[in-house]
Amino acid sequence: MGFKGIVGHEDIIAHFKSSIETGNVAHAYIISGDAGSGKKALAYAFAETLECEAGGTEACGTCQSCLQVSTGNYPDIITVTHEKPNLISVDEVRDQLINTIDIKPYKGKYKIYIIPDAELLNVQAQNAMLKTIEEPPAYAVILLLTTNLDKLLETVKSRCLKLQTKPIRERDVLAYLTNVMGLTKEKAYFCLDFAQGNLGKAIKLAGNDEYAAIVDSVVGVLAHIDEMDVETLGKAVKDIEQFKMSMNDYMDLMMMWYRDAMMLKVTGNVDKILFKNEFSILKKQAGKLTFKSIEDKIDAIAKAEQRLLANANFEVTIELLLLTLKEEASAEE
Known part of the structure; x- marks a missing residue:
């Protein structure tokens, strides 16, 4: 959906667009914030824009790369998954990231790794990632998404550019719930009060x-x-x-x-x-x-x-x- 499909987070979007425009894309990012606050949407919009064949600061949404990203089939955007609900193990990090990052991108300019729930990385997994985060190949971008920044080692945090999501303006959340989701005003206001500026939380309750x-x-x-x-x-x-x-x-x-x-x-x-x-x-x-x-x-x-x-x-x-x-x-x- 690109950046244009995201409600709020203008400061993070502006940072991503500026880094793309100036060619100063960092090799490792941490996006922190509450569950449902938009971390995944921001990460995937950034990844889609980086891989877009139009080469601008907004994904075109129509090129082959954008279409593949929208269906989750783009080969150079890898989401690190885990089997246990409360743990990302060192073996999973090695298999999905460390042992594959030196393989050049199949199609795009970048090879992008997205790690949701990065607070679940155990100490061994985080230590194993250190060299990869510090000296990745030039084409690699790693995005760690977390609800708890304190769970990440200082050695990991110091090697990443840190961004934090903020609550979205109430009028923007309300507009999305009523205009896009078609909620009644009564239900929209309840979800708005419940979510406290967290659009993902409001959408989840409303849906x-x-x-x-x-x-x-x-x-x-x-x-x-x-x-x-x-x-x-x-x-x-x-x-x-x-x-x-x-x-x-x-x-x-x-x-x-x-x-x-x-x-x-x-x-x-x-x-x-x-x-x-x-x-x-x-x-x-x-x-x-x-x-x-x-x-x-x-x-x-x-x-x-x-x-x-x-x-x-x-x-x-x-x-x-x-x-x-x-x-x-x-x-x-």
Whole structure:
């Protein structure tokens, strides 16, 4: 889709275009930012533009190279993949990057390696890459995409040009959701508030067929968490289990619920919260909770999300989470 298909990130796009125009393309980049913030879109747009036969600062979209890139069949753009969900091993880096980078491009001017989830590179894999990143062939460009820059070794970071995505303007996200995706204003505003300037996050929630059911479930659980007994808590765990494949969205919405409680505690302003229809319930909960207890609940949700990513038992993790969220705290600091 090239740069013209990307919403926001004007500073990163301007940098890429300038480097292409002046011939100062770096050999290694790190693009960091939240999940869904546009890192992959930027990397592939840059790669497509570098390989475009028109040779400009914007991919033409019509040449053979651009058409191949759009279908994922361009031989000189390689995406490094991994088998284990939470690890990119040294063997995978050697097989897909280190041992192939000296083979000249089949077709294009550049040979481009894109490594999504670069924070999953273990220490051995990162150390193995050092010489390749420092002294790659002239035609090579390596792009590491990460949600956690701190997971990369300083020796890796020092050899790369670092770029960071930023939140997109609200009006641009809203325009995309309503004009491109055709969302109603009510749903678009909800996704906008949920995403906090992260277009990918907004699109993911908007495009989730379970969207309404997830929101209803989160509200149904958290609005009544204080009154739940053992039996209703068990039923809530079963209800949440049906959304097992959308738990990132589910957990994010749970965090937003308590963010809303925090916002009401600080400002009392309904316009600043996501769950506007539940204003009275949230205000009542906010009045009973301390700032620390709200922070503890948000932290508990984040930890539960990490446990699920590490393949912990689903029912046990969710049950422990709900028990933690059920704990009441006095409003007295």
